Amino acid sequence: MLSTQVTAPSAHDQEPNVIDSTARYSPSVRRRRLSRELRRLREGTNLTADEVGRRLEWSQGKLSAMETNKWKRPNPRDIKDLCELYETDDATREALMTMARESRKRGWWEDEYGDVLGSAYVGFEQEARSLHAYQPLVIPGLLQTPAYIRALARGDLARDADEIDRRLEMRMTRQKILEHEDPLTMWVIIDEAALVRPFGSTADQREQLQRLVDTDALEHVTLQILPFDAGLHAGLACGFVILSYTQDPSIVYLETGGGNALYLDKPEDLERHSVRFQHLQASALAPDASIRFLSEMISQLE
Template sequence: MAGSPTARRRRLSFELKRLRESSGMTCAQVGAAVDWSGSKVNRMETGHGRVQPSDVEALCRLYETTDELREFLKSLARQAKTKGWWQVHGTGVPEWFNIYIGLEQEASSFRQYQCEILPGLMQTPAYIRELHFAGSHMKPDDAERAVRVRLERQQMLAGEDAPDTWFVASEATLRNVIGDRTVMREQLEHLAVVAQFPAVTLQVLPFDASTYPLTGSFTILGFPDQEDPDVVYRDGITDATYLEGEHHVREYTRAFDGLRAAALSPQRSLQMIQSITKEYAR
């Protein structure tokens, strides 16, 4: 079973859609059969509506599922209503980013490209604070909550069950000064340590790299259950885009493969990081 409320809600939506499609019925037909609107059924299947256990009961009886599957889906509905640990920080985590963290908690693999700032899961507290205080309109208390959430998220990389994580970072992320040179020196020292964690692979895409896909930053999240398809995540200043279609995932996977092929090897990337760190120490 999925491990976060967001992932549970997503899994439930997929299962309800799968059951309806297997029945050969449309959303409108299902709605008419259980005295709902077709739009309510659609919202349940797209994750935009809260699904109650009683709703699941009605749908499963209509679809004539097994008792075991019905109880499993009702359990998902109950647990999807709980709050994740990160949500107790309130406005320190924007609503649109709550969705990403929920998916991140369940992911078994990450493929991330960063072209402007270093990966969030590898940032130091000082680097994070500079980003939040200088680059957003958050209140100081909310910014500190955001820092705590990001630091807690980073713990997943060091655990025994850490997800398989592969980062490609542009050389610009190493040279863009966030804060001051002291902040950057400490940040790159930390980066070199995290890059050597067993579950982490880090490559640097140098300025003089050969031809590679031109794209902004993105993350591909993979999940342990085959029933949960990969998700491509792209964030903005005030919102985010989630792409789940097979063609989207395929194209971004192809782009990531091109980026890591053009990037330095992990060993040479570490050497570049250490070299630039010395420049900040001067």
């Protein structure tokens, strides 16, 4: 049965169309959840998508798009019609209608930075309860310093000063999720290759390494370094992120370059990457040793 626990509106929801950066829920995640629940309800009635479309006089493919999360702003009227057809109880109907209304809002990343590279990913990160990531080439976005973010943008061929500033602003706003009263729990493994790649000044490099060392004081952040002397290991193919949720299936995020990405949610994809992450944990330095490794790198910078 669909959970009828619904997030109550709070002070930050006074603006009806935009969710601000202090919120810990995401329209992207709510749309995904709504799609999954609509499909489950239809299957429970033993109706096909075509049969539902004919009964409601909808265009071909409309319900399929709704059930596969290929929509942006769910229409509450459509949800109401489906609830009537499926003969749902009042609690289920209200939960679905609330999800539809929340799904129609715009997150701060869409409202302010919808055209910035990587903004789509933020929608899934915003409501995640935990994040497990392996980064072979760059420092994870949530742990980057302003100087590193700017250098990374220029390395990605961003030349317009306004574009670089907007990338910086969005990433720094993203990082607030680690300072939230209900913060994201994060376990990240960083390959030594990402640490030794030079950028900016020596002071910039020292600041970035110190930012990583400072995570040792955060109970909700665990960091491991995978040194070169680990040899060939399970993460040589590519980096990845596993996002886990309280009410929703986990997602595996793979960056494919050029602003493109894959979002995988099949059980076999999650299992494969979870096993890979466990192997990387075993190959990497322990958290305490990783902090010492980083501190030693700082001391060696001239």
